[in-house]
Amino acid sequence: MTSSSRKTNPHLERLQLLRPFAGRLALGLLFMVLTVMVQLAYPKAIAYFIDGMSEKKSESWFIMLGSLMLGVFILQAIATTLRYYLFESTGYMIVTRIRRQLFGALIGKKISFFDRHNVGELSNRLTADVEVLHETLTMGAAISLRCLCILIGGVTMLLIISPALTLMLAFFIPASLLLSHWGGKRIRKHSRNMQQSQADCGKTAYEHLANIRLVHAFNQGRTAARRYGQSTEDALNVSLSTTRMMAAFRGWSIFLVYMSLLVTLWFGAKLILEDALTIGELTAFILYSTMVTDAASAVTDFWSEWMRTIGATERIFELIGEQEEIAPPVAALALQGNVAFRDVVFAYPERPDKLALRGISFTIAAGEKIALVGASGAGKSTIASMLLGFYEAQQGSIGFDGTVLTPANASAMRDNIAIVEQEPSLFSGSIYENIAFAVSEREASLEEVMAAARLANAHDFIQAFPQGYETIVGERGVQLSGGQKQRVAIARALLRNPRILILDEATSALDSASEVQVQNALDKLMAGRTTIIIAHRYSTIVKADRILVLEQGRIAQQGSHRELMQDTAGLYHYLMENQLAQYKTISEAHAEAA
Numbered sequence: 001m002t003s004s005s006r007k008t009n010p011h012l013e014r015l016q017l018l019r020p021f022a023g024r025l026a027l028g029l030l031f032m033v034l035t036v037m038v039q040l041a042y043p044k045a046i047a048y049f050i051d052g053m054s055e056k057k058s059e060s061w062f063i064m065l066g067s068l069m070l071g072v073f074i075l076q077a078i079a080t081t082l083r084y085y086l087f088e089s090t091g092y093m094i095v096t097r098i099r100r101q102l103f104g105a106l107i108g109k110k111i112s113f114f115d116r117h118n119v120g121e122l123s124n125r126l127t128a129d130v131e132v133l134h135e136t137l138t139m140g141a142a143i144s145l146r147c148l149c150i151l152i153g154g155v156t157m158l159l160i161i162s163p164a165l166t167l168m169l170a171f172f173i174p175a176s177l178l179l180s181h182w183g184g185k186r187i188r189k190h191s192r193n194m195q196q197s198q199a200d201c202g203k204t205a206y207e208h209l210a211n212i213r214l215v216h217a218f219n220q221g222r223t224a225a226r227r228y229g230q231s232t233e234d235a236l237n238v239s240l241s242t243t244r245m246m247a248a249f250r251g252w253s254i255f256l257v258y259m260s261l262l263v264t265l266w267f268g269a270k271l272i273l274e275d276a277l278t279i280g281e282l283t284a285f286i287l288y289s290t291m292v293t294d295a296a297s298a299v300t301d302f303w304s305e306w307m308r309t310i311g312a313t314e315r316i317f318e319l320i321g322e323q324e325e326i327a328p329p330v331a332a333l334a335l336q337g338n339v340a341f342r343d344v345v346f347a348y349p350e351r352p353d354k355l356a357l358r359g360i361s362f363t364i365a366a367g368e369k370i371a372l373v374g375a376s377g378a379g380k381s382t383i384a385s386m387l388l389g390f391y392e393a394q395q396g397s398i399g400f401d402g403t404v405l406t407p408a409n410a411s412a413m414r415d416n417i418a419i420v421e422q423e424p425s426l427f428s429g430s431i432y433e434n435i436a437f438a439v440s441e442r443e444a445s446l447e448e449v450m451a452a453a454r455l456a457n458a459h460d461f462i463q464a465f466p467q468g469y470e471t472i473v474g475e476r477g478v479q480l481s482g483g484q485k486q487r488v489a490i491a492r493a494l495l496r497n498p499r500i501l502i503l504d505e506a507t508s509a510l511d512s513a514s515e516v517q518v519q520n521a522l523d524k525l526m527a528g529r530t531t532i533i534i535a536h537r538y539s540t541i542v543k544a545d546r547i548l549v550l551e552q553g554r555i556a557q558q559g560s561h562r563e564l565m566q567d568t569a570g571l572y573h574y575l576m577e578n579q580l581a582q583y584k585t586i587s588e589a590h591a592e593a594a
């Protein structure tokens with residue numbers, strides 16, 4: 001995390017969220033002051049009533065006082081409505097804003113961030129953690145501010161009625177301040193733990209639900225329920241210990257409130273017996289003191305809530321604070337498609353002592369098709385990630401048309417690249433949305449999307465669905481077959497019309513009809529573009545202009561299929577004989593047999 005986010009005062013940091021809504025909040029405060037004034041006048045009005053009764057005032061006097069009070073109460077009701085609306089709605093606006101900020105911060109994080117963090121946990125932060133802010137920041141703060149005003153106004157009234165009795169009450173103020181200080185610190189710590197344990201629960205649930213097919217296929221429903229049970233048990237224990245703290249805190253607060261009332265009654269009675277106070281005055285005093293003690297306990301309650309909020313939202317502010325260095329926008333770069341790796345050495349940030357690439361050098365001319373071949377873990381996917389600028393090389397450089405790839409220009413370079421993944425990622429929306437995602441910065445027309453789908457051999461099967469392009473594909477495309485998903489992903493890449501294409505070929509063979517269609521779509525996609533294929537299929541490998549054979553992060557061999565096969569002692573020959581041949585598809589086997 002950045003040091004700057006640590007240095008910021010956490011209270012100020014939260015309060016700054018209110019700044020953009022200062023106008024609305026000021027208006028809300030104005031209505032709040034109105035309601036406080038009415039509330040403070042209320043015991044005095046009662047005292048007037050009692051005095052009026054003992055002085056046997058005329059009926060018209062009571063009607064006049066009653067009408068005045070009615071008018072004031074109507075005004076108070078209107079002010080309360082407006083105050084509530086203004087504060088509550090501002091709360092929602094702040095929550096929306098912070099959710100957007102947090103999502104913006106998350107989506108902008110480097111890929112290495114997601115190697116370290118769990119998606120379930122992060123989405124929990126976006127929902128549950130942010131919600132806590134709403135409860136305290138506006139409504140809670142407004143209520144406690146109101147209580148603070150009542151506290152100050154009430155104490156003034158108490159002093160006016162009886163300074164001696166007020167002094168008795170004053171003893172309780174330092175006691176409640178000490179209590180707030182003691183409780184606040186502990187609550188903040190507990191609350192952070194509580195939020196963390198809840199995020200862990202979210203993570204466990206997300207992982208099992210996201211992999212529901214695997215869970216069912218391996219009959220692991222019970223294990224999943226047990227794991228979730230365990231993490232909720234842990235969360236419950238943390239919550240219970242926090243609740244015990246809060247309960248004790250509240251118990252002590254309420255005890256202080258009632259003790260102060262008892263002291264008032266006790267000494268008030270003494271003063272009345274000594275003729276130093278009238279019954280009317282004691283009534284008003286008790287009303288004010290109840291008001292004051294209620295307000296004081298609301299303020300201490302708020303303090304504990306506030307500390308809970310600070311603890312619960314610490315991670316949000318850390319995540320927002322850990323802003324990646326935002327590169328200044330770079331003008332669009334139209335590439336021809338020449339690629340060069342120069343002595344690239346790279347280790348993943350999470351595994352710094354194991355080099356994934358150990359001095360990789362190669363060039364690809366615009367329009368050339370390169371197949372990356374090698375055993376599992378040799379570094380093929382890492383080369384693709386480096387090309388996309390997901391990670392920075394520790395040594396060496398990657399260049400596009402002679403321009404070195406840097407974090408600052410990575411996004412401009414990526415505008416020229418498209419990827420078709422091994423297991424295509426699809427969003428839960430419609431087929432149209434999934435294809436148009438390639439160019440989300442603009443509205444792609446249905447005609448364009450259809451044209452891409454036609455080229456990808458996807459149009460016919462899409463049209464065969466009753467909803468056509470509006471067919472919903474389900475989460476991660478579960479409602480489509482493997483071959484259909486691949487063709488949607490190819491259409492998506494075609495719509496982007498990239499100069500450079502990265503293909504991570506699926507290892508699982510499709511049935512021969514699908515295979516032919518996918519292969520045919522891929523051929524159209526690759527035509528005229530620089531293509532880097534993480535190749536598993538015999539047919540793709542032999543068709544590549546050049547093959548790079550990787551071994552433990554190094555290029556062991558390179559050349560055409562024919563050249564490489566001639567070296568019978570070489571790795572490529574061995575791989576072809578032993579591993580890659582396994583991936584020959586049914587159609588390839590048929591073709592060879594024929």
Ligand SMILES: Nc1ncnc2c1ncn2[C@@H]1O[C@H](COP(=O)(O)OP(=O)(O)OP(=O)(O)O)[C@@H](O)[C@H]1O
Nearest residue numbers: 115348350351356375376377378379380381382383
């Ligand atoms: N995100 C990551 N964090 C840490 N290490 C990683 C990460 N991704 C890959 N590695 C490691 O880097 C090395 C190269 O992995 P890479 O995924 O590039 O291999 P590959 O050749 O694509 O393998 P496969 O054919 O199995 O996909 C491996 O040792 C792997 O364990």
